[in-house]
Amino acid sequence: MRPYCKLPELNFLPLLDPPEKTHITPAYCFAFKERRILLICENDGCRLPTMEEFKSLGAGALREQYMGEYGNTSCFVMEVDGVALNQESVRFEELRKLYDVLGEQLAALAGRAIQLLEWDMRTAFCGRCGSGTFRRQQERAKECPGCGTLFFPKISPAVIVLIEKENEALLARSPGFPSGLYGLIAGFVEPGESVEEAVVREVMEEVGVSIRDLEYFGSQPWPYPDSLMIGFTAKYAGGEIRMDAKEIEDARWFRHHEIPAVPSTSSISGQLITYFIERHAHPE
Ligand SMILES: [Zn+2]
Structure with a gap:
């Protein structure tokens, strides 16, 4: 669970040009082909290639951009040329699976990388x-x-909210969700709207209930393709669940010990739901 309101440590410095370095160190290469990232996978697992390794694969880059410094390591993003890479150790992986493969920080940097690459392309x-x-x-x-x-x-802000009614949380599923999976009410901020207004409107549109006591929880870049998820908690204020059939297939109140399959805590959605479960499973 995301530590509530704790300030994060800065480990990445966005820069336009690489700084002068006294000695050359390996640089990370975030290389993409159709939104999949190139990884080197050997017996001990998968990792990002260095720039040197990428060049040794013999693939070209259609475009390249310096991103900034991760600690003392320069980071570059590139679009891989359509050349077939025959090396057995090379794999193109989906962004959504990177959290388990590369860990939270490098997976987040890969999300940053694809957004910069797509900005350059578009x-x-x-x-x-x-x-x-x-x-x-x-x-x-x-x-x-x-x-x-x-x-x-481009960054497209979106809101996501955990709504609580006494010891229950409102979870919903969209028609496109994997079977059995439930999540929270979420949606994009409209032009001219505050994020708070967006939360109230999305909840009313999607499930027809009103809310009160809106509180900021945290935010998370969500590079699918270019969102920033802004998370809130809220209390139920009134109304019966009335689903928007286009957006919501099912929406219900769940007690903490009845929570169905939900997104993992690598997402802010999973963090909000875990926050609900832990407070009700271990009340002070
Ligand atoms: Zn012009």
């Missing part, structure tokens, strides 16, 4: 006048030479 041309864009020197942005429009990496 902003090659200006959406307003069609001119080819160029990278700005002073910030991570592209600029259009034709009309001056700036293109920053």
